Amino acid sequence: MRAFLAFLRNTWRGLTAMRTALTLLFLLALGAMPGALLPQRSLNALKVTEYIAEKGWWGRLLDRLQFFDVYASYWFSAVYVLLFVSLVGCLLPRTWEYFKQMRAKPVLTPRNLSRLPHHASEELSASPEAVVARAKQRLRGWRLVEREEAGGARSVSAERGFLRETGNLVFHFSLLGLLVAFALGKMFGYEGQVIVQANGGQFCNSGVFNYDTFRPGLRVDGTNLNQFCVKVDDFHATYLHNGQAQEFRANIGYQSGADLDSGTWRPYPLEVNSPLRTAGDRVYLLGHGYTPLFTVTFPNGVTRTGETQWRPVNDVTLASEGATKFDPPGVTDTEQRRKNQLAITGLLAPTAVFRGELLDSAFPEDRDPAVAVDVYRGDLGTDSGRGQSIFAIDRQQVENGKLAKVARQNLRKGESTTLDDGTVIRFDGVRDWVSLQVSHDPTQVWVLAFSVLVILGLGTSLTIKRRRVWVRATPRGDGRTVVEVGGLARTDQAGYGEEFTALSRDLLEEES
Missing domain, CATH: 1.10.287 (Helix Hairpins)
Structure with a gap:
């Protein structure tokens, strides 16, 4: 044991x-x-x-x-x-x-000051009391104590640089505070991403189902999110000649607090490094992409417009892939509806360039959009109960023969293609969408405060040096006084030699 x-x-x-x-x-x-x-x-x-x-x-x-x-x-x-x-x-x-040392007095004056790393002595005509009074005046701001010694001698023990340990403790406690703040932030914070169309599309932070992806903290169940709404009015992007993005800006309106009851929208220019802060959350602009616009005219004359965002597969040119899906209009029979669903898949190029029949994108800006589409008809599998990406079709449906390719065509803006049953599909151009991220971290102010304290504490502990000095005034029988000054650096001695020399010179000079 x-x-x-x-x-x-x-x-x-x-x-x-x-x-x-x-x-x-x-x-x-x-x-x-x-x-x-x-x-x-x-x-x-x-x-x-x-x-x-x-x-x-x-x-x-x-x-x-x-x-x-x-x-x-x-x-x-x-x-x-x-x-x-x-x-x-x-x-x-x-x-x-540390607290015990704060209450303690400076240590006693050593018996033999000449053994210290820094030492100087001189005979003065002043009395020990005058020497001590002069030393106390010169050492103002130091922690000091005056003592009487045998033979009428008097001494002063002084110490400075005690804030070095204070800075050291502040640094380590702030580091501890950062660990606690990060842990609490992971427990009570959340982060979600959502794609919003840049033509007046809206998003409200009312529940997790409004997000495309949502990462809750350990203590967040998604039922009590901070209430606010965002409306994306438009989006502007500028690019360098090589296609590198120079600026993204989305002009948005937002509602929070009383605005939700009054219906007031407050404008805000949302940029990549300028998040919106409202209702205790931050809304970031992460990026953007394009939504192809398709108008489908069915054989019965009914038209439907598809506006589903496609995801970029090339971060430089913003060439994008996706799937825009349609249900046939006016069909109430479930079996017939499943057999006649449409999906338009393929590649979208915001600035089209053709290499033979192959479509590619030459620039990320919407200059000359075109699409290379594959049109599928049949059962999309949306009623199967399995999760399905909005950016793709279920390949298992294709392999099972329930979904068949009925057309392949390159389309520029305004061009159309006609299917075997008379259905007309027209490409009407593109529209911007933006990717937003909502972050909630209730400890971000504490993280900032502790981070500042870490820097201040570390700077204090590195710049302040602890040092000690002792002054002893011993009377002689001829009316003169032997004055000794000793110094000791508790930490790095760099720089203390000059300080001690200046201090001892002031104390050992005869007063005029």
Whole structure:
């Protein structure tokens, strides 16, 4: 039992040592690197799947080691918790010692000041009392205490730079506060992304089903989200000559608080680095893409317009892929409706360039849009109960013969194609859509405050140096006084030699 208690005691001492805390902090930073270098499942599950398929056994090994879920992994959480415990166990005794030192008086004047790293002495005509009074005046701002010694001698013990330890503690407590704030932010925060059409499309933060993707905190169930609405009036983008995006701006209106009851829309120019802050949430502009506009005229003369966003497959030229789906109008029989559903799939080029019959995009701006479409007719599988991407058709339906390709055509804006049953499909151009991200982090103010304190504490601990100085005035029988000045740097001595020389010169000069 005694050996077991000794093991626990030694383990606790090792865990709460400052070198252990620094090691764990390094491991935490090292463990976060895969989260920055590898795709994360919480951010983009599709990219994770593609990465694993591309890398084969290596990708599957990384997946088993949770490298695609770094911040939710067991090993990252273990390092996080150990660092938290280490900091707490390290700071509590240091804080107690700090408060004891604050109440303690400067140490006694050493018997032999000449042994100190810094020393100077001189005989003065002033009395010991006058020397001490002069020293106290010169050392104003230092923590000091005056003492009487044997033989009529008097001394002053002074110390300065105590704020160095204060800064050190502020730094470590702020680091601890950052860990707590990040943990609480993951528990009570949420983040969601949604695509909104840039022609007056609206989004309201009223529930998780309004999002395309939603990542709740551990304590968030999605039922009490902050209420606000956003309306995207239009979108503008400027590009460099090489196609690189220079500026994205969406002119939006938003409602929150009393605006929701009055119906008032407040304008805001939403840009990439200028989020909207309202109702305790932040709304970011992440990017944009294009929605192809198709008008389908069915054999019975009824027309339908399709406006479904397509996703970019090339980040430079914004060439996009997707699927725009239609149900036949006026068909009430379920079986007949399933047999006559339409899907328009293919490639969208905002600035079209043809290489023979192959369509490609030369520039990301909407200059000369065109589409290369495959038209499918049959059962889209939307009634099967299985989830289905809005950007693609169910390939299983094609393989089963329930969905068949009936046309393939390249279309520029205003051009159309006619199917075998007389259905006419016209391409009417494109419309912008924007990708918005809503982030809620109730601890962001605390994170900012602790981050500032970390910098201030670290700067204080690095710039302030602890040093001590002692002055002893010993009377001689001839009416003169031997004055000794000794100095000791508690930390790095760099710079203290000059300060001590100036201080001793002031104290050892005869007063005029």
